[in-house]
Amino acid sequence: MKTKHISIRTRIIAINTFLIAVFCIFVFAYLLPKIEDTLIEKKKETLVEVIRVSLSFIDTLEQEHLAGHISLEEAQSRAIARLRGLRYEADHQNYVFISDLNGKLILHPYSPKLEGTDATVLTDPTGRHFLKDMVTIAKEQGSGFVTYQWQYYGDKNHIVPKIGYVETFKPWGWVIGSGLHIEEIRNEIRRLETTITITALIFFVITTLLIVYVANHIVKPIQKLRAASRLVAEGDLRSTVQITSTDETQDLAVDFNGLIQALRKILGSISEYSTNLASSTEQMASSLNLFTTQAQHQSASTEEIAATTEQLSAGMDTIQRGTDEQTSSVQSLITTMNGLSSSITQMGQQVNETQNETSQITDLAKEGEQSLGQLNDSMHLVLESSNSVSNIVQIISEISDRINLLSLNAAIEAARAGDAGRGFAVVAEEVGKLADRTGSSIRDISQLVTTNDQQIKGGIQQLESTTRFIQDILERVSRMNSRMNTLKSSMTNQIQDNGNVREQLQTVDNRSTEIRDAITEHKRAVAEIATTVSSINDAIQSVVAAAEEMNTTSDQIALMAGEMQKQTTIFKL
Structure with missing residues (x-):
């Protein structure tokens, strides 16, 4: 359909719809993914900060051991005891775990029975040996992130993505790690999507009504001028145009x-x-x-x-x-x-x-x-x-x-x-x-x-x-x-x-x-x-x-x- 046959009112409404659609596409296709990436990065920063705090505490104990104030075993015991009770984030359900460079699990606050066992054999629901991958990254790079699937806290039937971060404490040969669920991020994104959708619909209805009113205000004087022009083209010079608006259409009339x-x-x-x-x-x-x-x-x-x-x-x-x-x-x-x-x-x-x-x-x-x-x-x-x-x-x-x-x-x-x-x-x-x-x-x-x-x-x-x-x-x-x-x-x-x-x-x-x-x-x-x-x-x-x-x-x-x-x-x- 050629655009010259489309009325001004339809064009204005179409422009409004197009702009709102472009805005929604921008929000859902670009802005929300950016927000999600930003939140994930913040999660990663939180993990890094938690691990660095833990390493700082362990390093303090190492310095006391080196100074001869405590033995190595006592220092390691204090570190394990302190980190076993460490919880962070709003729900205080996130924890820190420890393994050695061979994958032997030293600390797991929620599964003490796994302590002393080979953690490299553990797999997530997709079959990935995530702890083995963590140990490998720690040995090769010193630190790094691993994404894997894990149960959502105590709900074993609810499997969600989780981000894990590990870093090596070389003096003791420990791998200190922790993980955060990114389900909260996705829930937040869903809430944002719902809010934005409702806001966009309300804005669309309001702007459409406003634009229809403005379009009628513009189109009606133009229609009067067009009708008068047709009469003049037919030779009738007796008609005049009466427009009560105070904009350019009145000047044209x-x-x-x-x-x-x-x-x-x-x-x-x-x-x-x-x-x-x-x-x-x-x-x-x-x-x-x-x-x-x-x-x-x-x-x-x-x-x-x-x-x-x-x-x-x-x-x-x-x-x-x-x-x-x-x-x-x-x-x-x-x-x-x-x-x-x-x-x-x-x-x-x-x-x-x-x-x-x-x-x-x-x-x-x-x-x-x-x-x-x-x-x-x-x-x-x-x-x-x-x-x-x-x-x-x-x-x-x-x-x-x-x-x-x-x-x-x-x-x-x-x-x-x-x-x-x-x-x-x-x-x-x-x-x-x-x-x-x-x-x-x-x-x-x-x-x-x-x-x-x-x-x-x-x-x-x-x-x-x-x-x-x-x-x-x-x-x-x-x-x-x-x-x-x-x-x-x-x-x-x-x-x-x-x-x-x-x-x-x-x-x-x-x-x-x-x-x-x-x-x-x-x-x-x-x-x-x-x-x-x-x-x-x-x-x-x-x-x-x-x-x-x-x-x-x-x-x-x-x-x-x-x-x-x-x-x-x-x-x-």
């Missing part, structure tokens, strides 16, 4: 609630701005449709002006041919004067019509310029709104970075806490995922806003270019109107001159020359008018194309605004 409040404000602003953006794009589309219609009307008017200028140019050619004929014959000039007057009158009417058309073109162009100005203002407002959205997206991006930093800090703290902090790691991971999803949505929104800004800026540039084209059209139409006024004035003078032509035949040749020159100039002016009208038509066609492209751009902006609204509608504020 406060930070989490602050994050929810910030997300509410930001997403509410984005929704409002996207709604305003959609409304602005609809207004812009309506203005563009009106502008396109007006531009198409202007294009039709310029085509009519072009046709009129072509007719005017053809009339000027006719007049020029007439003036050429006048210069060749004055009589022919008189004959054709009436026709010339009629042609000039018609041309004046055409000039008047042309002036009317140019006035209409001027009015339409001015209206188009005003519409473009309004559209330009709307585009700037949309650009400002888009910039506001960009700022808000930047704020959201910064908040997302802070969430990641908070998640990283929580993960670090959880790692420091070890297994007990894995719950914080789960919360940090959930918060990190939420931050990643929020960052992804914000990057999509930022990309949409960036595209929106670029297209709006492109639309503004096209509007400014179109405005300059229309202003140029107005200037050219104004110049054309001025020239038409000049032409009209010249035609009026020409008609007056035709009324007096019969009275001034003498000056017809000069006047014919002047008329021919004037007509040539007029023809050049008409050609310029035709060129200007053609340029106006081309400019208007460009304006129409730009307006259509701007209309397409506004549709794209509307789609992006709708997409922004969809992105924000998944959240419940």
